Amino acid sequence: MALPPNDSTNDAFVREVDEEYRREQLLSLWRKWGRSGLIVLGVALAALAAYLYFNSRTDQQAGKQGEQFSALLEEVKTGQAAKAGPELRKLATDGRPGYRVMALFTEADLLLAKGDLKGAASRYASVANDSSVAQPFRDLALIQQTRAEFDSINPQVVMDRLKGLATPDSPWLGTAGETIAAAYIKQGKRAEAGKMFATIAQSKGYVPDNMRQRALEMAGAYGVDASGAAEEKKAQ
Numbered sequence: 001m002a003l004p005p006n007d008s009t010n011d012a013f014v015r016e017v018d019e020e021y022r023r024e025q026l027l028s029l030w031r032k033w034g035r036s037g038l039i040v041l042g043v044a045l046a047a048l049a050a051y052l053y054f055n056s057r058t059d060q061q062a063g064k065q066g067e068q069f070s071a072l073l074e075e076v077k078t079g080q081a082a083k084a085g086p087e088l089r090k091l092a093t094d095g096r097p098g099y100r101v102m103a104l105f106t107e108a109d110l111l112l113a114k115g116d117l118k119g120a121a122s123r124y125a126s127v128a129n130d131s132s133v134a135q136p137f138r139d140l141a142l143i144q145q146t147r148a149e150f151d152s153i154n155p156q157v158v159m160d161r162l163k164g165l166a167t168p169d170s171p172w173l174g175t176a177g178e179t180i181a182a183a184y185i186k187q188g189k190r191a192e193a194g195k196m197f198a199t200i201a202q203s204k205g206y207v208p209d210n211m212r213q214r215a216l217e218m219a220g221a222y223g224v225d226a227s228g229a230a231e232e233k234k235a236q
Helices: 007-019 023-055 060-077 081-094 097-113 117-128 135-152 155-165 173-187 190-201 209-221 227-235
Strands: none
Touching: 060 081, 060 097, 081 097, 097 117, 097 135, 117 135, 135 155, 135 173, 155 173, 173 190, 173 209, 190 209
16 A cells, blocks of 8 residues: 655665665665655545545535535645645544545645644544544554654554554555564664565565565565565566
8 A cells, every 4th residue: 555755765765775774874764755655645535535425426515525625635735735724624623524534634644744743643643543434544544643653652662553554464564564664673673674574575465566675675684585485476
């Protein structure tokens, strides 16, 4: 589900890794390309918006909120986020469930853009802790909350939150796994970080190729050879 960074960012990442595998450098790089995973948020919101649209045609209130949310997104895209803010807050507080979730994600995205990690994490937490929200969106919110809080929470908290989403059969393996690997790096646990990168590299379908390739290189940097499994998959 997570998208890799653009080619220039990836090239810079590889150059840095080739030069030196110091923890500080890797954490700095994670902070740069890790947040680019916000692109997945746009994809998820678009999918949810389409679902809500086709299921709201017989519901007048939902239809009005759909039009309202579309107008607010247009304002955000055209640089009028401040104008859209109060109405987004209203939707995030009193909107129908689907639009409330989308408003919260959008608010969090805007707060991240302003560097307000604490505010963004709060919005994500509102979704992640809401049992009435569909599980995929709660999972996405938990990942995004954890990434926003990464520098301010104990690495063990990161691992405890995301370990269930970083398994080989999880669609969130790439994003959650990289975040856990970064937490291991922060703890100085090189072997554990290498194993997590190897798990990502050996993914059988959930992780994009560029992300698997990056994980393959990182696994090798931490002493874990995942190339055999990766080559086997490539040959299939």
